Amino acid sequence: MRTPMWHRLGGAIGLRGRLTIAFLATALVMGIPAAGGVYLLMKAGERVSFLTGSVTPMRAESGTLVDNLHALRDALQVGLSGSRTRGGGTAGSVAAPDVVEARMEGIDRDWSAAISRLRTLAGLTGANLPIDQAERVHAEAMRLASALIAADRAEVAAMDAREDRIAAFRAARQRMNEILRDITSAADAQMTLTEERAKTTEQAKTATPESMAALLSEVLTGIYPRLVGADKLLQGLDRLDELAAIHAAQHDAAPLGAIETGASTILRNSAVYLRRLAGRLEEAGQGKNARDAGKALDDIRTALLGPDGAFAKQREALASAAAVEQCRLALIGVEADLRSLLFAVTRLTRALEESVTAEARRWSRDALAGLLAAGLGATSLALCLGLVSARRLTAPLQRLNEAVAAMAEGRPFTNITGLIGGGDIGSVAVSVLERTAHLATHDTLTGLPNRALFRDRLTQCLAECHRDGGAVAVLYLDLDRFKEVNDSLGHAAGDRLLVQVAARIKATLRESDTLARLGGDEFAIVQRGASQPSDAEALCLRIIATVKDPFDLGGHQASIGVSIGVAIRAAEAAAVDSGILIQEADVALYRSKEEGRGTFRFFQEEMNRRLQERKALEADLRRALSEGELRLYYQPQVSTNGERLVGAEALIRWQHPERGNVRPDQFIPLAEETGLIVPIGDWVLRTACRQVAEWPALGRVAVNVSPVQFRQAGFADKVRDALVSSGLEASRLELEITESILLNDTEEMLAILAELRELGVSIAMDDFGTGYSSLGYLRKFRFDKIKIDRSFVRNLGESPDSTAIIRAVLGMSRALGIRSNAEGVEDMGQMALLSQEGCEEAQGFLFGHPMPADEFSGFMAIREVRGTAADPQTVNAT
Numbered sequence: 001m002r003t004p005m006w007h008r009l010g011g012a013i014g015l016r017g018r019l020t021i022a023f024l025a026t027a028l029v030m031g032i033p034a035a036g037g038v039y040l041l042m043k044a045g046e047r048v049s050f051l052t053g054s055v056t057p058m059r060a061e062s063g064t065l066v067d068n069l070h071a072l073r074d075a076l077q078v079g080l081s082g083s084r085t086r087g088g089g090t091a092g093s094v095a096a097p098d099v100v101e102a103r104m105e106g107i108d109r110d111w112s113a114a115i116s117r118l119r120t121l122a123g124l125t126g127a128n129l130p131i132d133q134a135e136r137v138h139a140e141a142m143r144l145a146s147a148l149i150a151a152d153r154a155e156v157a158a159m160d161a162r163e164d165r166i167a168a169f170r171a172a173r174q175r176m177n178e179i180l181r182d183i184t185s186a187a188d189a190q191m192t193l194t195e196e197r198a199k200t201t202e203q204a205k206t207a208t209p210e211s212m213a214a215l216l217s218e219v220l221t222g223i224y225p226r227l228v229g230a231d232k233l234l235q236g237l238d239r240l241d242e243l244a245a246i247h248a249a250q251h252d253a254a255p256l257g258a259i260e261t262g263a264s265t266i267l268r269n270s271a272v273y274l275r276r277l278a279g280r281l282e283e284a285g286q287g288k289n290a291r292d293a294g295k296a297l298d299d300i301r302t303a304l305l306g307p308d309g310a311f312a313k314q315r316e317a318l319a320s321a322a323a324v325e326q327c328r329l330a331l332i333g334v335e336a337d338l339r340s341l342l343f344a345v346t347r348l349t350r351a352l353e354e355s356v357t358a359e360a361r362r363w364s365r366d367a368l369a370g371l372l373a374a375g376l377g378a379t380s381l382a383l384c385l386g387l388v389s390a391r392r393l394t395a396p397l398q399r400l401n402e403a404v405a406a407m408a409e410g411r412p413f414t415n416i417t418g419l420i421g422g423g424d425i426g427s428v429a430v431s432v433l434e435r436t437a438h439l440a441t442h443d444t445l446t447g448l449p450n451r452a453l454f455r456d457r458l459t460q461c462l463a464e465c466h467r468d469g470g471a472v473a474v475l476y477l478d479l480d481r482f483k484e485v486n487d488s489l490g491h492a493a494g495d496r497l498l499v500q501v502a503a504r505i506k507a508t509l510r511e512s513d514t515l516a517r518l519g520g521d522e523f524a525i526v527q528r529g530a531s532q533p534s535d536a537e538a539l540c541l542r543i544i545a546t547v548k549d550p551f552d553l554g555g556h557q558a559s560i561g562v563s564i565g566v567a568i569r570a571a572e573a574a575a576v577d578s579g580i581l582i583q584e585a586d587v588a589l590y591r592s593k594e595e596g597r598g599t600f601r602f603f604q605e606e607m608n609r610r611l612q613e614r615k616a617l618e619a620d621l622r623r624a625l626s627e628g629e630l631r632l633y634y635q636p637q638v639s640t641n642g643e644r645l646v647g648a649e650a651l652i653r654w655q656h657p658e659r660g661n662v663r664p665d666q667f668i669p670l671a672e673e674t675g676l677i678v679p680i681g682d683w684v685l686r687t688a689c690r691q692v693a694e695w696p697a698l699g700r701v702a703v704n705v706s707p708v709q710f711r712q713a714g715f716a717d718k719v720r721d722a723l724v725s726s727g728l729e730a731s732r733l734e735l736e737i738t739e740s741i742l743l744n745d746t747e748e749m750l751a752i753l754a755e756l757r758e759l760g761v762s763i764a765m766d767d768f769g770t771g772y773s774s775l776g777y778l779r780k781f782r783f784d785k786i787k788i789d790r791s792f793v794r795n796l797g798e799s800p801d802s803t804a805i806i807r808a809v810l811g812m813s814r815a816l817g818i819r820s821n822a823e824g825v826e827d828m829g830q831m832a833l834l835s836q837e838g839c840e841e842a843q844g845f846l847f848g849h850p851m852p853a854d855e856f857s858g859f860m861a862i863r864e865v866r867g868t869a870a871d872p873q874t875v876n877a878t
């Protein structure tokens, strides 16, 4: 098939190159309109800042003009006296002239500054603001304000001067009154004397017509004219008082003239009266009064009339008040001008604002359109690229998914590349699939086929045998002692061992055979063409021999073995499921392990029967627990110095209704495999505590704890519960654990041991010496007791090795301050040697077999009586 041009080109550029081109194209499609949009947005932003930076301040400045006018009005308010002529009193406090002037100057300055700023803003914006008009209005307002202040001052001065004149008038008027009173009093006194003289003359009858006429003439020409003259003057002055009062209340200039004329007439007449009176007074010897009265009348005239008189000052005040009013009115006009000016500015700024806003909006709209175009362009491009990529990506992935599903179902497939397709993604998918397929079918550590591939190969092989004849053998392998190496040297060493084992076994096989790792230390082989059992046997022997040789694990030598189970099928019989053949090989392996390890066994039908039996035993064990078929026996533990009974070990027994007594080593491993050991172990713990609580004479009871049971969450809580519910003191309970408990998760297990120790129970290490790590664990946890395994005691005295080992162990336990107990003591010789070597406690048939609780009660009673070792013959065997 011809590859399209673009495909070939794409292949040359590569996936990264194409992605880069796609990215650049997207950036270009999006970048141009986006850049345009950003440019327009910036322009719109400029207009907005133009608005905020120019138009808005312009409006604010025009408002400042009006504010200035208001300030001016306020300043005038404070500065004006509030004319007495206008208001008839003062309007609040009047500021000192210099204060008012200072305020006026300030306002003038502010006003000029506002106009100057307006002029700048108008220049910036290009707006045709009426700046000249604003300046004219400003000048006019200031001029009027000054005129108003001046007129007000003049009015006040005139008013003050008038007050002075009125005061002078009143003073002269007062003097005149006194003079006239003097004149009148003198005339009255003279009149009284004259009347007295006339009366005396009349009474003396000396009166003559001449004397009487002389007296009358004296009264009429000398006294009376003086009284009349004085009275006329008084009347004139009273009238003047009235006119002065009228004129003070007068706010109109016209009637003021008439009043002044009236006053002038009165004064002229008074002067005439006074001239006449003056002659009479001279005659009467009162010339001084006449002169004083003349002087007073002159003062009155001066005070009221003339350019400096009260009337003239009143007129002046009225004229100034009129000027003030005029200025006020003019200022109102200025304010109106200013307002119309402000309206003009407002109109202008609004128009400017609207045009700028419209411009900014237009640019924003265009920018949005640009950005939208960028977004749409990018989205469309991304969609197109996405669709193309998705097609190119999902198709191989879809096929990859189908292939993985086929793999998961165990369907074999070939030609992965053909299945998935080509292209970048295709090759990635093929690579992923190949890796996945390899991972799904191979063991990652050894690279060998795993159980799934093994079954697949076996199935193929069985089908070929059935079709073409021939035979196939399945070898099921399990390494012996692998766990010990793993636990003692670590998992890394274990892994290295497995790899080496796999290589060695592989070297023993033919090309056509398949070696697989089924998990852990289990391997399996499909041996093709094993026509005779001897072929398989030969292979087993080769494998056993090669695995037997020590392995070098980076400085450590490890010796292990291998147990093998074999199952063979040929021709017709090969029509069997691969799983059955594997199971048969597994059963054969089980038998091989049972019968001593390091060997091989062929599957036989009888083995299946054994397997069935095992399953039946498991079912029985489940029932045994619920039906109370389990019993606890107690085996005595004694001190070696005097063989005092120091305690007992609780050992489980199963009274099967049909099988009879089932030994613990027959069912405990099964219980451990199935997990049944947990409820069984709980039962043992509770029963032993309850029983021993009833034997206060017995020191302590030792209870075996399986690793599976120990690892169960909350084990320490179960121990606490057993103690609490039975009432047994914690110090009387001893838990026997084997070192295998500490092989894995050591820190966690040590924490549980510490928790148990906290409870007050003692911990014994059982079967000491049988494992690799016993000594190491003694350093990690301070055990209360070690129990030397009976395999060492058995050969004591016969094998120098056993004696040496026991001596060493006892020496070490003494050094560490740990009690020692020797298990399996069966004769006095062993006992004597143990005692000699310093072992503190012993346990074995020599002192008593494990026995039921009631028998152990009797045993204790006898021990109390006899105080010696029990006769083995006197107690029942287990």
Ligand SMILES: Nc1nc2c(ncn2[C@@H]2O[C@H](COP(=O)(O)O[C@H]3[C@@H](O)[C@H](n4cnc5c(=O)[nH]c(N)nc54)O[C@@H]3COP(=O)(O)O)[C@@H](O)[C@H]2O)c(=O)[nH]1
Pocket (backbone or CB within 6 Å): 635, 649, 650, 651, 652, 663, 664, 665, 668, 681, 684, 704, 705, 706, 766, 767, 787, 790, 823, 824, 825, 826, 843, 844, 845, 846, 850, 878
């Ligand atoms: N987890 C639990 N394990 C238990 C429990 N009860 C027993 N066991 C373990 O089963 C194994 C076999 O026990 P058993 O058949 O009871 O054998 C014990 C003794 O009968 C036997 N023994 C004692 N003295 C002698 C002797 O002089 N000679 C001789 N040949 N055998 C003797 O030894 C076994 C006690 O061993 P140990 O526990 O190591 O002290 C055994 O491993 C038991 O631990 C249980 O309740 N839970």
